[in-house]
Amino acid sequence: MNATDSHVHSFLDPQVLAQLAHLPLVSRFAMEGSVSGHHKSPHRGSSVEFAEYRTYVPGDDLRRLDWRVLGRTDRYYMKEFEADTNLRCCLILDASASMNFAGKTGPSKFAFARQLAGTLAYLAVQQGDAAGLYCVGENSTPELPPRRNPAHLQEILNALQTLEPHGPTTILRTLHDLAEKIRRRALVIVFSDFFCELEPLLGCLQHLRFQKHDLAVFHLLDRMEMEFKFDRPLRFEDLESPFSLVTEPAMVRDEYLRAFDAHRARLRQACLEFNADYREVVTDQEPGKVLADFLTERAHQVGAH
Amino acid sequence: MTFLQPYLLWALPLVLVPVIIHLINRLRHKPQPWAAMMFLLQATRASTSHAKLRQWLVLLFRTLAVLALILFIARPLAGGWLGWTLSPAPDVIIIVLDRSASMESRLAGQTITKREQAVKLLAEAAREFQDKSHLVLLDSATRIPQQLASAKSLLEPTLTGPTDTAADLPTLLQIAHNWLVENRAGAAELWVASDLQRSNWLPDDERWKTVTNQLGKLPQGIRVRLLAFDDDREPNTSATLAEVFRRARPDGAELNLALDLARNVQPGSAPAHFPLSLTLNGVKSQTELDMDGAALRWRHKVDLGAAKGLGWGTLALPADANARDNAAYFVFGSDSILRAAVVSDQPALIRNAQLAALSPATRQPAEVLAPVAWAERTGSDAALLIWQAPLPDAAGEKRLRGFIEEGGAVLFLPPGRTDTGKFLGFGWAEAQPASADKPFKVAKWGQQEGPLAKTDEGLSLPLVELEISRRQPITDGDEGKRQMAKGESAEAGEAAKTSPALIASSGTALASFADGSPLLTRRALGKGQFFFCATLPHEEWSSLGDGPVLVPMLQRLLQTGARRLNQETMVACGELSALDRAKQWTSADGSTGKDIALHAGVYRSGERLLAVNRPGAEDDRTLLEPAGAKKLLGTLPLQLLQERTARSDALQGEIWRLFLIGMLAFLFLEAWLVLPPKKRLPDGSAPELAPAA
Numbered sequence: 001m002n003a004t005d006s007h008v009h010s011f012l013d014p015q016v017l018a019q020l021a022h023l024p025l026v027s028r029f030a031m032e033g034s035v036s037g038h039h040k041s042p043h044r045g046s047s048v049e050f051a052e053y054r055t056y057v058p059g060d061d062l063r064r065l066d067w068r069v070l071g072r073t074d075r076y077y078m079k080e081f082e083a084d085t086n087l088r089c090c091l092i093l094d095a096s097a098s099m100n101f102a103g104k105t106g107p108s109k110f111a112f113a114r115q116l117a118g119t120l121a122y123l124a125v126q127q128g129d130a131a132g133l134y135c136v137g138e139n140s141t142p143e144l145p146p147r148r149n150p151a152h153l154q155e156i157l158n159a160l161q162t163l164e165p166h167g168p169t170t171i172l173r174t175l176h177d178l179a180e181k182i183r184r185r186a187l188v189i190v191f192s193d194f195f196c197e198l199e200p201l202l203g204c205l206q207h208l209r210f211q212k213h214d215l216a217v218f219h220l221l222d223r224m225e226m227e228f229k230f231d232r233p234l235r236f237e238d239l240e241s242p243f244s245l246v247t248e249p250a251m252v253r254d255e256y257l258r259a260f261d262a263h264r265a266r267l268r269q270a271c272l273e274f275n276a277d278y279r280e281v282v283t284d285q286e287p288g289k290v291l292a293d294f295l296t297e298r299a300h301q302v303g304a305h
Numbered sequence: 306m307t308f309l310q311p312y313l314l315w316a317l318p319l320v321l322v323p324v325i326i327h328l329i330n331r332l333r334h335k336p337q338p339w340a341a342m343m344f345l346l347q348a349t350r351a352s353t354s355h356a357k358l359r360q361w362l363v364l365l366f367r368t369l370a371v372l373a374l375i376l377f378i379a380r381p382l383a384g385g386w387l388g389w390t391l392s393p394a395p396d397v398i399i400i401v402l403d404r405s406a407s408m409e410s411r412l413a414g415q416t417i418t419k420r421e422q423a424v425k426l427l428a429e430a431a432r433e434f435q436d437k438s439h440l441v442l443l444d445s446a447t448r449i450p451q452q453l454a455s456a457k458s459l460l461e462p463t464l465t466g467p468t469d470t471a472a473d474l475p476t477l478l479q480i481a482h483n484w485l486v487e488n489r490a491g492a493a494e495l496w497v498a499s500d501l502q503r504s505n506w507l508p509d510d511e512r513w514k515t516v517t518n519q520l521g522k523l524p525q526g527i528r529v530r531l532l533a534f535d536d537d538r539e540p541n542t543s544a545t546l547a548e549v550f551r552r553a554r555p556d557g558a559e560l561n562l563a564l565d566l567a568r569n570v571q572p573g574s575a576p577a578h579f580p581l582s583l584t585l586n587g588v589k590s591q592t593e594l595d596m597d598g599a600a601l602r603w604r605h606k607v608d609l610g611a612a613k614g615l616g617w618g619t620l621a622l623p624a625d626a627n628a629r630d631n632a633a634y635f636v637f638g639s640d641s642i643l644r645a646a647v648v649s650d651q652p653a654l655i656r657n658a659q660l661a662a663l664s665p666a667t668r669q670p671a672e673v674l675a676p677v678a679w680a681e682r683t684g685s686d687a688a689l690l691i692w693q694a695p696l697p698d699a700a701g702e703k704r705l706r707g708f709i710e711e712g713g714a715v716l717f718l719p720p721g722r723t724d725t726g727k728f729l730g731f732g733w734a735e736a737q738p739a740s741a742d743k744p745f746k747v748a749k750w751g752q753q754e755g756p757l758a759k760t761d762e763g764l765s766l767p768l769v770e771l772e773i774s775r776r777q778p779i780t781d782g783d784e785g786k787r788q789m790a791k792g793e794s795a796e797a798g799e800a801a802k803t804s805p806a807l808i809a810s811s812g813t814a815l816a817s818f819a820d821g822s823p824l825l826t827r828r829a830l831g832k833g834q835f836f837f838c839a840t841l842p843h844e845e846w847s848s849l850g851d852g853p854v855l856v857p858m859l860q861r862l863l864q865t866g867a868r869r870l871n872q873e874t875m876v877a878c879g880e881l882s883a884l885d886r887a888k889q890w891t892s893a894d895g896s897t898g899k900d901i902a903l904h905a906g907v908y909r910s911g912e913r914l915l916a917v918n919r920p921g922a923e924d925d926r927t928l929l930e931p932a933g934a935k936k937l938l939g940t941l942p943l944q945l946l947q948e949r950t951a952r953s954d955a956l957q958g959e960i961w962r963l964f965l966i967g968m969l970a971f972l973f974l975e976a977w978l979v980l981p982p983k984k985r986l987p988d989g990s991a992p993e994l995a996p997a998a
Contacts, residue, residue: 101340109340195341225341236339243342246334247349251356255348260341 009157011115016288017122023295025123026302027187027214028277031087051080087129088146090182090213091117093160094192094220095137096169097239101193103224106283110165113191113220115287118160120189123295125153133159136174136192138167146186168240169196175204179211188213193220194267202270209274216277216294219267223284228256311394313379320375323367359978366975373968377961382433394437395528396491399481400427400453402465403499404446405472406878406905406919407926409629410500411539418627419534423498424465426532430496431456439490443481445472445505446879446903450484469629469905469919470879472505475512482519485527492525498532501929504922508929508937517939530944535928539626542568542577543924546620546633547602547754549875550864551609560585560607560637564620567600569926583607584619587894602753615914617893617907630924634907634916636874643863645671646687648679648694654721655693657842657850662689662859680704688866689859693718693841696726696733710831714866716859717837719777719846729830731837734778744847745773745840747824750816755827756836756861757815757854766854768816773847778822779837834865877920878905885915 056065056076066079093113102108107115121131125148132146133156142159144152171192182188188208194201208215230249237244249256264280271278277298281290308314339345349356408420415422431440431453440453446468459465478495485493499505507513520527548563568577576597583590585607594603609616615638622631645662649655652673662671674682676694680701690708692715697705705728709715717728724733739745747768750757759765814823815836826837842850849855876885881902892899893907893914901908901917908915929937931945 098340101338193340195343222340230337233334234337235334236337236342236345238342239338239340240342244336245342245345245349246331247345248356252345252348252352255351256341256344259344259347263344 009118009161011111011118011160012122012157013115013119013287016115016119016291019288020119020123020291020295021126023123023292024127024299025087025089025120025129025187025295026298027087028298028301029185029212029214031085031185031187031214053077053079086148087124088182088184088186089120089124089129089131090134090146090178090186090188091121091131091156092134092136092175092178092188092190092192093117093163094169094171094190094194095135095141095163095165096171097165097167098169098193098195099220100165100239101222101225103222103283105223106285108165109193109220109222109283112281112283112287113218114160114163116218116281116291117189117191118157119287119291121153121156121160125150131156134174134178135159135163136169136171137163137165138170171196172200172204175201176207179204179207179213182211182213185212186214187216189216189218191218191220194263198263198266198270201267205271205276206274209276214277215271215275217267217271217279219264219278219280221264221280221282223282226260226282228253228260308379308381308394310379313375316375316378317372320368320372322371323364327364363975363978366971366978370968370971370975373964373971377964377968381960381964394434395494396525397439397441397485397488397493398431398434399441399443399450399484399493399495400431400459401474401477401481401495401497401499402427402442402444403472403474403497403502403505404444404465404468404470404903405500405502405505406467406469406629406923407502407505407627408500408534409467410537410541410627412534413536413538418467419500420465420467423532423534424459427496427498428456428459431459438494441484443477443484445474445477446470448477448480450480466903467629468878468903469917469923470903471877471920471923472499472502474499474506475510475516478516478520479512482516482523485523485525490525493523493527495520495527495529496532497529498534500534500537501931501934502923502925503927503929504920504925506929506934506937508933513937514939517937517941521940528942528944529938531931531934531938531946533931533934533945533947535931535947537569537926537928540568540570541626541630541926542566542579542596542622543627543630544620544622544633545921545924546635546875546918549635549637551637558609560609560616560618562605562607562620562635564603564605564633565600566594566596566603566622567924568596570599579623582619582621584621584894586616586618615912617914617916619894619907629905630919632905634905634918636907636914636916638874642667642686643688643867644669644686645689645691645859645863645866646679646685647671647673647691648676649673649691650675650694651721654841654843654846655691655718657852657855658691658693658718658859661842661852661855662691662863665860665863676701688713689863690715690866691718691859692716693720695720695722695724696728698726702728705835706830709833709835712832712866714833714862715835716862717835718841719839721777721841728835729828730781731826731828732780734780736775736777739774739776741774745776745818747771747773747816748819748821750825755815756858756865757825758861760857766857768854771848771854773818773824773840773849775841775846776818776822776824776839779826779839836862874914875916875918878903878917879920881917885910890915 053066053069054077056078060078064078064080066077069075069077069079095110099110099113100108102111106112117133121133124131128148130146130148131153133142133144135141135143142163144156144159169192171194175190178188190205205215205217228249233246233248235244235246268278268280277294279290279294402420402423404420408423409418411418412422417425432455434440435453435456440456440459441450442453442459442464443450444465451464453459453464474497481495484490543566545565545567546562547565548561550561552559552561564581570577576595578593578595580591581594581603583592583605592605615636617634617636620633620635624631642664644664644667647655647659647662652659655673659671659673663669664671671689671691672687676697680697685708690705690713692705696702696717705715717731719733719736721736723735726732750766750768752759752765757766757768813827814825815827816824818824818839822839823837824839827834840847840849842855844850876882879902886902888910890901890908890910893909896906899906899908901915905917905919908917931947935943935945
């Protein structure tokens with residue numbers, strides 16, 4: 001990506017890209033890629049890394065018969081090696097109107113999510129993996145299946161550039177659809193504020209995990225939403241509908257925070273339970289640091305495996 | 306509730322200002338785009354009931370605060386008497402004050418009298434209105450409406466001081482009505498303060514209907530507020546002079562007094578013992594008196610010795626609950642020569658009466674005249690006329706009426722034959738003989754007063770021993786005519802004409818036979834009285850001529866007729882004739898500040914002495930029920946307050962303080978409710994300002 005591109009795609013910060021360039025985007029589980037790459041595959045292959053011996057079964061490829069063992073013991077063993085494959089990174093970005101919310105401390109949640117998604121797509125393609133983009137939105141949302149060529153990256157970035165959050169969220173339906181649509185194991189990263197019913201949402205996330213995808217969840221929040229500090233009655237206008245509500249924040253603050261925190265805690269807990277990588281992101285954080293932490297922790301987790 | 310500044314009530318719609326501000330504020334709330342609406346809705350739902358209640362309360366308190374402010378500025382008056390009407394101050398307030406003697410009773414357990422309390426309360430109540438309304442005092446004694454400069458004037462004794470007069474409420478209301486009409490007054494209120502004494506209110510009077518109708522028809526609207534002092538529990542004894550006359554004796558003269566005492570005690574209570582002071586021509590003496598029961602007639606004789614000429618005196622009881630009804634005043638004159646005249650065309654029948662009616666001074670029997678002779682005679686010095694002849698014709702009747710109206714007494718005796726003539730509706734039926742073995746007997750007669758009363762020694766006249774063998778029943782033609790007018794048959798009318806029992810409706814039967822028909826009837830006319838007696842004092846008719854009944858009866862009738870010859874010496878307070886009122890009177894006992902029109906006492910004008918006593922009806926303590934008073938006032942709007950205590954603020958007072966305190970309380974509550982709940986910020990930081998949209 002040259003300077004011109006980053007100028008075109010304002011959400012890509014060269015400094016962040018440079019800062020993250022040395023950090024690999026890894027999957028925590030075996031992936032099913034189309035070509036060989038840096039990531040573990042569930043299949044045996046021809047890499048240099050020994051995997052296991054197993055007894056010969058008629059029909060096995062004789063080329064992988066361990067001749068030395070046969071010569072020494074007169075037994076037929078197959079020598080198998082790990083396969084390395086590429087990563088298919090599916091970025092799912094919530095483009096509902098609620099993501100357009102911007103507090104006074106940072107960019108809008110959508111802008112923040114777009115930067116994260118664009119940067120990750122760039123990193124993935126940069127390390128030879130495929131990146132795809134799916135959007136959760138009401139109309140004409142782009143569906144870009146994962147590909148590894150730079151042209152595709154350009155497409156993704158263009159789509160991100162032009163995307164405008166609009167309408168009510170359709171995240172539940174979209175996630176279910178994508179869980180079915182993305183056939184092979186992939187790294188699925190969801191960017192959303194998850195302002196929807198929690199139980200159906202958890203069903204969606206579980207669906208994705210059930211398909212053996214490596215699921216990462218970026219829960220985007222604004223500081224203002226988290227703290228709810230207002231001192232005078234306001235007219236709260238819903239971003240996703242014409243509904244508005246006049247209320248005195250001081251009076252409802254306790255209840256609001258209780259409900260809000262319960263929602264966050266439950267989502268975090270559920271993700272932990274079904275081994276999804278949950279990240280709560282506040283828009284006043286540094287995007288570079290958020291991604292660095294994400295990548296580093298994943299690298300550590302994989303190393304620990 | 307009444308307001309001193311009622312026009313400020315037009316500002317009442319201002320109570321909507323908080324509501325309007327609230328609505329405007331709702332529109333002016335800063336919009337805040339919000340994504341996490343689901344949590345906000347959830348929170349609002351949880352705290353909505355409390356928050357809404359609080360908001361409504363805040364709005365309510367703001368509205369009430371404004372309301373209290375407006376009412377406070379409008380200077381409301383309220384009290385039990387003025388009530389809670391939203392009427393403005395009236396144009397005219399006519400204060401009708403009962404100044405009768407009965408209003409001088411002390412209030413139960415108090416040291417002030419009903420009148421004093423009434424004046425105090427009325428002055429207090431009127432003070433609030435003196436700038437807005439014309440105050441007019443109409444008191445029962447003078448009956449002249451007087452405009453008052455200020456409410457304070459009510460307290461002046463010359464206007465509202467005690468009197469010994471009686472009150473006449475229908476007349477007062479009529480005067481009030483006339484005043485309102487003559488002065489073209491606007492909306493008016495009548496403030497009536499009275500003790501609801503029946504003799505003052507005259508509930509049977511026909512004028513009530515007229516006056517309430519007239520007041521009700523006034524276009525400006527009349528409201529009546531009645532301050533009733535219908536509580537009469539304090540023990541009280543009243544003294545009234547029943548009789549006073551000077552009797553000549555061989556060795557000089559004596560004064561006969563009869564004093565009626567009445568006290569309002571329950572029957573069976575302990576006998577009272579009190580001193581009675583008698584003042585005679587300024588010389589005071591005292592006697593002790595025992596009184597058992599509720600009423601007593603006390604008779605007393607005072608030896609006047611050889612003293613001649615006019616004299617006066619006072620009988621007084623010690624002070625009790627009502628100081629005005631303890632004294633009785635009298636004046637006695639020199640002996641006048643009382644004579645009787647008999648007009649008869651059958652002098653033989655009337656001989657006994659002629660003898661019995663002898664003049665006490667000259668001991669001469671009565672003069673006998675034929676009817677023709679009497680008609681021709683000009684003027685008469687007789688006090689009593691005994692008429693035993695057919696009833697006179699029109700000219701004769703006129704003459705007789707003149708005689709009675711001057712104060713004379715006339716006793717009509719049966720002519721003994723058919724007589725179709727009438728005298729003021731009275732006439733004679735056919736003579737009735739009794740059966741030989743069963744003469745007519747007298748069954749009952751008035752023993753308390755009148756010509757057949759008990760003697761001074763308390764002995765009854767022996768009427769029960771009278772044997773009447775022949776009588777000529779007395780008829781009342783008016784009664785017969787009334788019966789006819791009711792559409793009854795001529796026979797019934799005839800029967801009524803001949804039925805003596807019907808007489809009592811227009812005359813008072815002083816004695817009646819066992820069958821109910823009257824023996825002796827009396828009717829007042831002008832200053833005098835006339836009597837009809839149904840039998841003759843002759844042996845063919847009855848044993849009346851024997852004397853024990855006839856002599857005292859005729860002598861008393863002579864005394865009754867003496868009024869014709871004497872100048873009036875006794876008068877009820879407030880009933881002074883216009884002629885006498887024009888004279889200059891001074892109090893005979895030398896006390897000053899007494900007004901003959903208002904106060905009882907003995908007054909002197911030149912050679913003439915006049916005793917003024919409170920009207921006898923004032924001693925009748927029968928009270929009207931408040932409901933009865935309400936009924937009398939008919940459809941007039943009435944506010945009644947029965948005043949039994951001496952609280953000075955009972956009628957009304959300005960209550961703006963209440964509204965001021967109310968307003969402050971509402972504002973305080975409102976402020977407390979709108980205070981932001983600081984404790985809900987656990988970090989202790991002040992809430993940030995809402996971000997700019």
